[in-house]
Amino acid sequence: MTDSGRDAMTELREYSNLIGGELRPASGGGTLESVDPATGEVWATIPRSTAEDAAAAVAAARAAFPRWSGMPAAGRAHYLRKVAAVFAENARELAELETRDNGRIISETAKRDLPGMTYLWNSAAAECAAAVEGRSVDFGPSSLGVTRREPYGVTLGIIPWNSPISTFSAKAAFALAAGNTVIIKPAEQATASTLRVGELLREVLPAGVLNIVSGLGEEAGDPLVRSRGVDKISLTGSVHTAKIITRASADSLKPLALELGGKSPNIVFADADLDKAAPGVTTQAIFTANAGQICYGGSRILIQRPVYDEMIFRMKALAERIRLGDPMSMETTMGPIVSREQYERVVSYLEIGAKEGAELVFGGRSGAAVVDDDRYAGGYWVEPTLFATGDNSLRICQEEIFGPVAVVIPFDTEEEALALANDSVYGLAAGVWTNSLGTAQRMFRNLETGTVWVNTFRKVMFPLEGVKDSGYGHDSVMAYTREKSGLFEI
Known part of the structure; x- marks a missing residue:
């Protein structure tokens, strides 16, 4: 961005949550400051969401799930290709926002990250059909065993501040391709670019299919993790955060995918x-x-x-x-x-x-x-x-x-x-x-x-999956489905 471009962004920007297809402030009116790490100066505000906002996002995602999961795979693929087009059409703006928000330099966000997101969403669209494939086993003239892949339901993606748009896309695209509805909780240190993506995708995806809730982990993230309306959680973050989430989710025994730290x-x-x-x-x-x-x-x-x-x-x-x-x-x-x-x-x-x-x-x-x-x-x-x-x-x-x-x-x-x-x-x-x-x-x-x-x-590469304290599980279309088996006696 030129100096004039940076000057044009000096006016304080205000961003909103995406819940049920609507752009909403935090229910209590609270905000958090977004700081430009290159200067140390505040440049935007984001919602400081509460348990009420978390509950609203879960309700919206659950309401949207039957229609989204029941849609033919080709229909979901059509929507995901439209999302890929949004990333392509708005690549420069999103690259600049990502850079302003977390300091990742523009040559990286513009030349590597955003083009990669267009590819990722199109790839997810191509895998929609695989998410509904099943198997059959012939047990004899009167017995047939079958399996089918099913989405989990409502998935929660908790994303880090070092690469928000990339990790948002990995968690949202694959989960949506599999037929889940999605809630994204961004890191409070770098949220603005993800919320702007929400603004853009609001015009593309059906209401409630994608929801984004910003705020502090203990105020917005914890209620989402504990909610029985959330069926699976995928975290990219620290070992410390993973331990908190594991304990908080124990009462509802939901599956976790944890991509954590490293000392490679x-x-x-x-x-x-x-x-x-x-x-x-x-x-x-x-x-x-x-x-x-x-x-x-x-x-x-x-x-x-x-x-x-x-x-x-x-x-x-x-x-x-x-x-x-x-x-x-x-x-x-x-x-x-x-x-x-x-x-x-x-x-x-x-x-x-x-x-x-x-x-x-x-x-x-x-x-x-x-x-x-x-x-x-x-x-x-x-x-x-x-x-x-x-x-x-x-x-x-x-x-x-x-x-x-x-x-x-x-x-x-x-x-x-x-x-x-x-x-x-x-x-x-x-x-x-x-x-x-x-x-x-x-x-x-x-x-x-x-x-x-x-x-x-x-x-x-996908999957990017760790061992030991680097976590377990990964983000892929098949990882956002579970297998159901049936036996038919005729």
Whole structure:
């Protein structure tokens, strides 16, 4: 966005919930401020919803379910293709809103995120028919066994602040394709872009099929999770939030899909192509466009000793080229941290790493000192930072930081690399850089993660499913259906 474009957005925007096809403020009139993380200034307000708003969304979704689930698959596919067209037609506006809301730079939102959403919704439309397929088993001349896929009913998608539109689409598109109706609860730190999507889709989808309720977790999210009118929950978020949701949903025993945090190992063997591995462990994996705020970010970099010094040299050179600044500029390569709270958390780990005795290889600065433009002096900036250590037990090696902070650990053997990689409570993803097919296959088989990338990183696949404290379950059309069996005696 140009400076004039940013100036045009200085007027405080007001956003509303989408409930039952209507745009509504919070029932109690409360609002929350949305802060531009690049400047630290308020630019919009969102509803501070209550249990009453949550109940209204559940009622609307339940009322819409019979008609939506009873619609032929081709009919639902038609609606989802119309949604894909809305994303295509409004891609630039939505990309700019996403960038303004959470600091994810415009080159990422405009060139990667929004085009991907058009593809995702069209893909979901193509899978509508699969969601109603069943099987038959012939038990004899007078017995026939059959199965059918059925939607759960009302599904609740709880989405994070690091990539709102992408996670909204993954949860809503697949659930709708399967015949469910949907409620989305966005993170309060970055809600505006999702609410704007609701405004646009209100003109496309039947009333009540999609509902969006913003607000605080304890005030709006908890009533939704506890509601017996919600049949399935899908969360992308933190382990802490997952534990709260698991306890809160226990009384109604609803199925959960939890895509949680990570401390992903990114492993470079001595035979790797270093021209690919160096960016693969830096700008692709952790020093990213949204400042390393990625659940599967490669924040533990394991390098075999023969190439350790060369990789450090290359990583430094790449980090020095990263440009922090105006997220609306195509020349910017890394944005700010999403909120003051998260900024303070990331900065605290810079101090923790130093106190633990880790070597600071590069970076370590934060705040106004890392941006040249005074307009962004109040923003939440942390420069790419790399620590080095030989001790994987340090907090900076074990705890998810969720920012542009990584640690590099040398190793000697394949067995040592595997032991270091698996020495974590997390298991979302891993990267392996090698020209040995045998090494790649052994690491793929033995790494305790849901996804392994070989000679690449951060190319998202569905399903993206973790193990250990990284959660379980995933978002796909079939995951939003359950199988019913029947036996017919004739």
